[in-house]
Structure formats: C-alpha cells, structure tokens
Amino acid sequence: MNARDAILARVRTALRDVPRDETPADVEVPRLTAPVVPDPVGLFAERVADYKATVVRCTPAELPDRLAEALDGVGRLLVPTDLPPDLHPAGPELVADTHLPVTALDALDGVLTTARLGIAETGTIVLDHGPGQGRRAATLVPDLHVCVVRTDQVVGGVSDAVAALDPHRPQTWISGPSATSDIELDRVEGVHGPRTLHVLLVG
Amino acid sequence: MSELARESSTRRSARSAEPAPRASARGATFLGTPPFPTAAKAALADTQLRRNLAHATGTIRGKRAAVVAEVDNWEELRLAGAALKDRTLRHLDTYLTQLETALTKAGATVHWAGDAAEANRIVVDIARAHDTDEVVKVKSMATVEIGLNEALADAGITAWETDLAELIVQLGDDLPSHILVPAIHRNRSEVREIFLREMGRAGKPAPADLTDEPARLAAAAREHLREKFLRAKVAVSGANFAVAETGTLAVVESEGNGRMCLTLPEVLISVVGIEKLVPTWEDLDVFLQLLPRSSTGERMNPYTSMWTGVTPGDGPQEVHVVLLDNGRTDVLADEVGRQALRCIRCSACLNVCPVYERTGGHSYGSVYPGPIGAILTPMLRGVGHDEQVDSLPYASSLCGACFEVCPVRIDIPEVLVHLRSQVVDAHRGRPSLQGAAMKAASWMFGRSARTAAAEKLSGLGSRVLDRTVRRRAPGGRRALGSLPWPVSAWSDARDTPVPPPESFRAWWSRTDGGRR
Numbered sequence: 008m009n010a011r012d013a014i015l016a017r018v019r020t021a022l023r024d025v026p027r028d029e030t031p032a033d034v035e036v037p038r039l040t041a042p043v044v045p046d047p048v049g050l051f052a053e054r055v056a057d058y059k060a061t062v063v064r065c066t067p068a069e070l071p072d073r074l075a076e077a078l079d080g081v082g083r084l085l086v087p088t089d090l091p092p093d094l095h096p097a098g099p100e101l102v103a104d105t106h107l108p109v110t111a112l113d114a115l116d117g118v119l120t121t122a123r124l125g126i127a128e129t130g131t132i133v134l135d136h137g138p139g140q141g142r143r144a145a146t147l148v149p150d151l152h153v154c155v156v157r158t159d160q161v162v163g164g165v166s167d168a169v170a171a172l173d174p175h176r177p178q179t180w181i182s183g184p185s186a187t188s189d190i191e192l193d194r195v196e197g198v199h200g201p202r203t204l205h206v207l208l209v210g
Numbered sequence: 211m212s213e214l215a216r217e218s219s220t221r222r223s224a225r226s227a228e229p230a231p232r233a234s235a236r237g238a239t240f241l242g243t244p245p246f247p248t249a250a251k252a253a254l255a256d257t258q259l260r261r262n263l264a265h266a267t268g269t270i271r272g273k274r275a276a277v278v279a280e281v282d283n284w285e286e287l288r289l290a291g292a293a294l295k296d297r298t299l300r301h302l303d304t305y306l307t308q309l310e311t312a313l314t315k316a317g318a319t320v321h322w323a324g325d326a327a328e329a330n331r332i333v334v335d336i337a338r339a340h341d342t343d344e345v346v347k348v349k350s351m352a353t354v355e356i357g358l359n360e361a362l363a364d365a366g367i368t369a370w371e372t373d374l375a376e377l378i379v380q381l382g383d384d385l386p387s388h389i390l391v392p393a394i395h396r397n398r399s400e401v402r403e404i405f406l407r408e409m410g411r412a413g414k415p416a417p418a419d420l421t422d423e424p425a426r427l428a429a430a431a432r433e434h435l436r437e438k439f440l441r442a443k444v445a446v447s448g449a450n451f452a453v454a455e456t457g458t459l460a461v462v463e464s465e466g467n468g469r470m471c472l473t474l475p476e477v478l479i480s481v482v483g484i485e486k487l488v489p490t491w492e493d494l495d496v497f498l499q500l501l502p503r504s505s506t507g508e509r510m511n512p513y514t515s516m517w518t519g520v521t522p523g524d525g526p527q528e529v530h531v532v533l534l535d536n537g538r539t540d541v542l543a544d545e546v547g548r549q550a551l552r553c554i555r556c557s558a559c560l561n562v563c564p565v566y567e568r569t570g571g572h573s574y575g576s577v578y579p580g581p582i583g584a585i586l587t588p589m590l591r592g593v594g595h596d597e598q599v600d601s602l603p604y605a606s607s608l609c610g611a612c613f614e615v616c617p618v619r620i621d622i623p624e625v626l627v628h629l630r631s632q633v634v635d636a637h638r639g640r641p642s643l644q645g646a647a648m649k650a651a652s653w654m655f656g657r658s659a660r661t662a663a664a665e666k667l668s669g670l671g672s673r674v675l676d677r678t679v680r681r682r683a684p685g686g687r688r689a690l691g692s693l694p695w696p697v698s699a700w701s702d703a704r705d706t707p708v709p710p711p712e713s714f715r716a717w718w719s720r721t722d723g724g725r726r
Binding site: 009010011013014015017018019020021022024025029030031034035036037039040042057058106109110113126128129130131142143144147148165166169170174175176177178179180181182183184185186187188189190191192193194195196197198199200201 | 511
C-alpha cells in the first residue's frame with residue numbers, strides 16, 4: 008500500500024465511532040453575530056496607526072501633495088506596471104516592475120501600490136496582487152511601502168473581508184510594518200519586511 | 211555536505227561528549243531529556259530562566275486579555291472554531307482527498323508521508339533534484355517534530371531558520387522551549403552574546419557595536435538573513451491552515467521572513483500536518499480572528515500569506531505540499547484525546563500555565579511543550595514505552611487555566627486525566643509499592659475483625675506518638691516528620707498526621723453514638 012492509501016485507511020479506522028450516515032453538515036457550527044462597526048473608516052485609520060504605521064487621510068484632490076510628502080527623500084521608487092497613471096508621483100525616479108530580479112528590488116528605496124481592501128476592526132490592508140498592487144515580492148523587498156487605500160474599500164470586520172476575497176488569488180494581509188515579539192515578547196517594529204508602512208486613505 | 215552543515219555538526223560534537231539532543235525517530239520528543247519531575251527540578255533552580263519566563267509570559271498574558279476583551283462575540287468564535295475543527299476531524303478522509311484534488315488542480319504536487327522518515331526523505335529528494343546545498347525555512351513546528359534540519363544536514367544540505375526566535379535557537383545550538391517564541395528562555399543580553407559569537411560562522415557577522423536593544427537585535431537579524439533570502443532557490447514552510455475546498459495554504463507570521471521564503475525562491479515545499487485542514491475558505495474567518503489574539507495578543511499579526519498552488523509570474527513556480535501523519539491518526543483514534551488535533555498552535559495555554567511558567571519548555575523534553583504538549587506528545591508517541599513520555603500527563607496541577615484560554619476549547623485537563631489512566635493501565639501487572647500497599651489495605655478492610663485489630667494497633671501507636679511528637683500540622687494537629695524509605699517518597703513533601711487515639715467505630719460503641 009502506498010503512503011496515501013495507508014494514511015487514508017488509518018484515518019478511516021480511527022473514525023470507526025463516527026456513524027456511517029453522518030455528513031459534515033451534521034456537525035453543527037454556531038452562526039456568528041456580525042459585529043457592527045459604526046465608523047469603519049475612522050476605526051481603520053486609528054487601528055492602522057496603532058501598529059506604528061503612518062496614516063494620512065486626504066481627498067482625491069490633495070493626494071498628489073500627500074504622496075509627495077510620503078515619498079520625500081525617496082530616490083528610486085518601484086511601481087507596478089499597471090499602477091493607475093494618476094497615482095504616479097512627481098519627484099522620485101519611477102522604476103516599473105518588469106520582473107526585475109530580487110537583487111534589483113533590494114536596491115530600490117521604496118514601493119508604491121494600491122490595495123484590494125482594508126479591514127477596520129483589525130487595521131489590516133489586504134493585497135490580492137491584482138492591478139496596481141504588484142506581485143508579492145514587490146511590496147516585500149523594498150524598505151518603504153506606500154499604499155493608497157480608498158475609503159470605499161474599507162470593510163468592517165474580518166468576516167466581511169473573507170466574504171469579499173477570492174481564494175484563488177494569492178493574498179497578503181498586512182497589519183503594520185514588519186515586527187517581531189521574539190525577544191522577551193516585546194513587540195519591536197522592523198525586521199525583514201518593509202520597516203516603514205505609509206498608508207494614504209483617500210476619499 | 212555543505213561547509214556549514216559540516217561545521218555545525220562538528221561544532222555540536224566538539225562542544226560536548228554527548229550528542230546534542232535530536233528529535234527521536236518517531237519525532238515529538240527530544241532524546242536524552244529526563245522525565246518531567248527530574249527535568250523540572252533542575253529548571254526550577256535556574257533563577258535566570260524563571261525571571262525570563264515570568265516576565266515574558268506575564269507580558270503576553272496581559273496583551274491577550276486586552277485584545278480578547280475587545281471582541282464581543284469571543285465565546286461564539288471559540289465555539290465555532292471548535293465545531294469547525296470537529297467537523298473536519300470527523301470527516302478527515304473526505305477533506306484530505308478534497309484538498310489533494312484542489313491542490314493538484316492549482317498546480318501543486320501533493321506528497322503523503324506516514325512518518326518522519328518518509329517526510330524527510332521527500333523533502334531531501336526535492337532539494338537534491340534542484341542541486342542545492344541550502345534551504346531557507348519558515349518557522350514550522352511540524353518540521354521540528356520530524357527532525358527535518360538534522361535529516362537535511364545528513365544529506366549535506368543546510369537549513370537556515372529565518373524566524374528570529376528560531377535563528378536564536380539555531381545559532382545557540384539550543385532547543386526550542388515555546389511554540390510561538392522558541393527562544394523565550396533567552397533574554398536580550400543572552401541573544402546579543404549569541405549573535406556576536408555565532409553569526410559570523412553562519413554568514414554575515416553581527417555588527418561589533420551591537421547592543422542588547424531588541425530593535426538593534428532585530429536589525430542585526432535583518433542584515434544577516436537578507437543575503438540568504440535573496441539567493442535561496444528552495445524554501446521549506448509549514449502551514450497554519452490548509453483549505454480543503456480550494457487548496458489554499460495560509461502562513462501567519464510577524465517579521466516578513468515567512469513572506470520572503472514563500473515568495474522569493476523558485477521552489478516551495480510545505481510540510482502540513484493532516485490536522486491543519488479547514489473545510490472552506492469562509493471558515494478562515496473564524497480562525498484568522500482567534501489565532502492572532504490568542505497567540506501574540508494582537509488584533510492581527512503583521513503578515514498573513516495565502517497562496518493556492520502556483521500563480522504564474524508571481525512567487526515559486528514549483529509548489530510541493532507534504533501531508534504528514536506521524537502519529538496523528540493515533541490521536542484521531544482516541545475518542546477523548548481527538549480534540550487535541552483541533553490545536554492551532556497559538557500557545558495561549560503555555561502562557562497561562564503555572565507549571566510552564568515555573569519550569570519552562572525544556573523540562574517537557576518535547577517539541578510541543580506546556581499543557582498542549584503534555585497531551586499531544588504522549589498521544590503522538592504512545593504511552594507505556596518511555597518513562598519520559600509517561601511523565602508528561604502528570605506535569606499539570608489540573609487547574610484548568612489552559613482550557614479557559616484555548617481558542618478551540620480543547621479540554622486539556624480532561625485529556626490529561628484520561629492519559630493518566632492510560633499510563634496506569636500500561637503499567638498494570640508490574641509490581642509496585644502502591645499496588646502492594648493497596649493489596650494490604652484491601653486485606654485489612656476485607657474483614658471487620660481485621661479492621662478492628664488494625665484500629666486498636668493504630669490507637670496504641672497514637673498514644674505513644676502523641677507523647678513524643680512535637681511537630682504540628684496547620685490546624686494544630688500533631689504531625690510526623692520525614693519517615694523512613696519507602697514511605698519517605700510520600701512524607702518528604704507532606705505532613706503525615708498522627709493517627710487519632712481512638713477510632714470512630716470505637717468511639718461510637720463506647721459512647722453509643724455520643725448519647726452516653
């Protein structure tokens with residue numbers, strides 16, 4: 008017997024006590040009451056900031072100025088090839104991510120992307136690496152991540168996010184800058200991922 | 211053998227005459243650890259360890275309590291988490307084949323491993339096929355359990371641990387002592403010393419002016435590991451969850467080392483215990499709320515990566531998933547103990563356990579320490595063969611704090627008691643002091659005349675002792691001190707009261723039930 012069949016046979020033997028006619032649906036799972044989030048956008052801003060990320064709220068008209076401020080001092084900025092042109096900032100040299108090798112990504116000062124959605128309750132930004140969000144390595148290797156989130160992309164809780172997302176796309180859920188609690192369980196920001204996370208909340 | 215794998219193994223043998231503890235053949239325990247009471251005694255004497263642990267567990271307990279209190283429907287979430295895992299476990303064969311189909315459709319290769327040796331062989335063969343002498347690793351309990359790093363080293367392949375705590379353990383040639391924070395037993399100045407001493411031998415050295423500030427230590431790890439991330443061809447991970455319906459795997463982490471390993475290399479191998487499954491994508495909702503709050507005490511961990519097979523043009527283009535049994539089906543077969551497979555490895559039970567806080571993780575001699583380890587390890591390994599394993603169900607005061615905090619409601623005290631009875635049953639038939647004493651007692655109580663004679667004897671002894679014994683137990687009753695062996699095993703830690711001068715039965719017949 009190969010390993011697969013042996014394991015499945017052992018599983019079936021182990022479950023002898025489970026009635027033959029029981030289906031997965033027979034194991035009842037209590038329904039969750041969805042928590043009501045009165046001001047998702049305000050809560051999102053507050054909770055992202057709790058992780059020591061920078062959060063700036065602005066109107067679409069103010070966005071170019073806020074972008075310029077966020078990117079002050081950045082020399083070479085990585086941008087996904089499909090980043091909407093109205094988000095292209097003035098100032099830094101823009102480097103389009105045309106499947107650059109990782110060592111090239113490592114030599115850049117920052118990356119600018121959009122997001123798929125934001126979760127208010129947990130202060131989380133979710134990327135599904137669709138248009139404007141870049142491939143997964145793009146928001147990982149450079150040390151600064153500037154992320155533009157529209158207020159109409161903010162959902163209340165984790166349940167709302169899971170319901171809206173497509174599991175067949177790769178996803179990165181980001182809650183603040185890279186951090187660790189590994190030394191004396193004390194959270195410190197800044198390990199392998201971007202050490203600075205700058206969120207522009209537009210709308 | 212790569213230069214560093216060789217160096218690491220010679221370093222081990224040079225440091226001590228005894229081989230460094232390794233995961234045993236079946237996994238789950240570290241060979242060479244004495245039974246819990248002996249190991250705990252040594253750990254209790256280590257005041258530095260107790261300070262480190264008290265500080266760390268105290269910090270995390272406070273953080274967890276605060277973020278759990280924020281969630282109005284926390285109990286509902288716990289009930290849902292437990293029920294979802296029960297649903298998965300009771301129909302595990304269905305979900306495993308469903309996962310296999312979904313993964314294959316998404317471009318991943320699925321492997322099945324019955325035990326540690328099979329799993330290790332699969333990983334080694336894949337790494338060899340890519341002609342690499344190193345792999346980068348995301349923190350994974352399953353790979354510690356199967357002793358993967360040692361198996362890779364034997365094949366000449368160096369496994370670089372990239373999680374900060376795992377890095378501290380690996381560089382310090384040490385053993386993990388906590389599920390979430392394997393280096394919890396080390397404080398900041400110990401970490402600084404290890405980094406200064408060892409980093410240069412494994413790659414980029416630590417800066418000479420390194421201080422013990424956690425931010426500086428984290429920065430040193432960033433510098434040290436970056437070159438390894440950028441050049442690695444093969445990565446090894448575990449998975450926190452595997453969605454049967456879609457074939458999606460999830461890794462929950464903080465530092466970004468997980469993202470580095472899951473994204474940059476060409477080849478990704480994930481070793482996934484068969485209990486990691488959840489039925490549907492929607493079910494992740496419950497677990498992504500339960501896990502971070504229970505684990506690091508955060509509303510959400512900094513990074514969660516989810517991937518479904520291969521994504522063309524993004525991340526590894528060759529994806530392997532190794533489904534691991536290694537004793538899990540034995541746990542599944544135990545109707546009381548089965549609930550232990552609900553565990554999502556949050557480590558909340560370790561952080562609240564009064565025994566863990568005082569003795570630390572190493573005393574359990576087990577990959578999975580603390581309350582969950584005290585039930586999981588004996589079930590994975592089986593009881594009745596190994597004194598060390600058999601001692602684990604007793605490493606608890608049964609206070610129940612672990613059950614209170616468990617996000618998937620594993621009734622750890624219930625399983626501990628169940629396993630204690632299994633241990634006793636496994637040793638039944640062998641002569642024991644306790645057995646002999648019980649036999650004598652049953653002979654004595656079996657006939658009322660014998661009982662009366664024994665009571666008379668005890669009353670006589672009492673009158674003698676009452677005159678000679680000076681010691682008093684709390685409450686004022688006279689008590690005996692330490693008694694000679696073999697009774698000393700009992701009396702050394704307890705007050706033995708002086709027997710009463712008159713038995714209840716004698717008193718009753720003398721006073722006609724108190725009427726005279």
